[in-house]
Amino acid sequence: MISLECDNLFSTWREQARWLLSHQVDPSQVSWGATEVADLFATDQAIPDTPGPFQARIPKALIDLLASAACYHGDQRWSLLYEVLWRVSHGDRTAMLAGDKLGSELQRRIKQVSREAHHLHAFVRFIALPPEAGPQLPEYVAWHEPAHDILHSASQHFIGRMGRHRWMIATPLDGVYYDGEQLIHQRRCPEAWQQLAQNIDDPHSAMWLTYYSHIFNPARLNPKVMEGHFPSRFWKNLPEGKLIPGLITEARTGKQKDGQASLIGAKPGKRISSGQG
Structure with a gap:
């Protein structure tokens, strides 16, 4: 052998x-x-x-x-x-x-x-660093946990979409950094990259969570289909991930018949009668 x-x-x-x-x-x-x-x-x-x-x-x-x-x-x-x-x-x-x-x-x-x-393209969430962070750091960072070695090739997708901005994606194994001109791939992701991507706070997260919770439609919930398109292994690294289990539970315990999120259903409004006459 x-x-x-x-x-x-x-x-x-x-x-x-x-x-x-x-x-x-x-x-x-x-x-x-x-x-x-x-x-x-x-x-x-x-x-x-x-x-x-x-x-x-x-x-x-x-x-x-x-x-x-x-x-x-x-x-x-x-x-x-x-x-x-x-x-x-x-x-x-x-x-x-x-x-x-x-x-x-x-x-x-x-x-x-x-x-x-495709999951990388769909589920990466870039977070903007404050301007005072300085030019030695990327302007946007993201953390992702892919199941396969797709980061280097699949991250080319973001070069055209992010323009001349500097950005970085860190994973448990490797990492990529775009300096505005070229994409740099590190097969062993530097610990500093991992720490930065995992510990940065998103100043806009509250606004995003409010938006996500309001557009959630319990009447259209299909957990099996949802898992197929939005695997639960990605939830922990997405800002809206913390909301999803609660929204699913809420839908299963009666909100599906309302066709709207509880916060929307609680708002005052005129009820339209379904009777004849």
């Missing part, structure tokens, strides 16, 4: 996979893991430094698929990619397709990565 470590970098894995493929190393004979795992399963065989004789033509479409699926956090993260690569390089392109068992898992991972990128 050959055990390798790519430090969760697609570029490193790609070089390793190219070398393995050139030596016709079967997927069953290689694994990727942490250093201590590599020591446990390391091979006793001498590993050549130079590429092997086998050459394969790999379609660019496959490289794009593998690069996207590489962002997925899960079991056999890198081994699955090599198994797909192996089959396609030996003429079996069904490994790229959803109709194949392996291809189905590949496509599922790509879909999950794409969905997680």
Whole structure:
């Protein structure tokens, strides 16, 4: 068994996979893991430094698929990619397709990565730092907890939307900082970035919470659909998240029939009779 470590970098894995493929190393004979795992399963065989004789033509479409699926956090993260690569390089392109068992898992991972990128765009909440913070700090900061490695690629979305403003997104793993001209990605998010993003107070949070609570319509509540579009794992990092459990409880205990939030229903107004005459 050959055990390798790519430090969760697609570029490193790609070089390793190219070398393995050139030596016709079967997927069953290689694994990727942490250093201590590599020591446990390391091979006793001498590993050549130079590429092997086998050459394969790999379609660019496959490289794009593998690069996207590489962002997925899960079991056999890198081994699955090599198994797909192996089959396609030996003429079996069904490994790229959803109709194949392996291809189905590949496509599922790509879909999950794409969905997680959408979640970043939808649920990041930038908070403005006060002007006196100074030019050495970003103007806007945000904290986000993605399930997959989508921050670097998906945060490109905000460059056009935020103009020349300086902004930063910190996560438990990595972070990005846009200085007004270029996007800087830190694979290990600096602790100072994490502290800043998690501890800043939003001066406009009260106004936002008032707005959110007033537009909530209990008559249209569908918790299953809501969870599908707005997963509860994001609630804790959103200002409106603290309101959602209470609003759901309120809707379930009778407010759904009113079709309005309790604060709206309590306001005085003229009742329209439903009787005939």
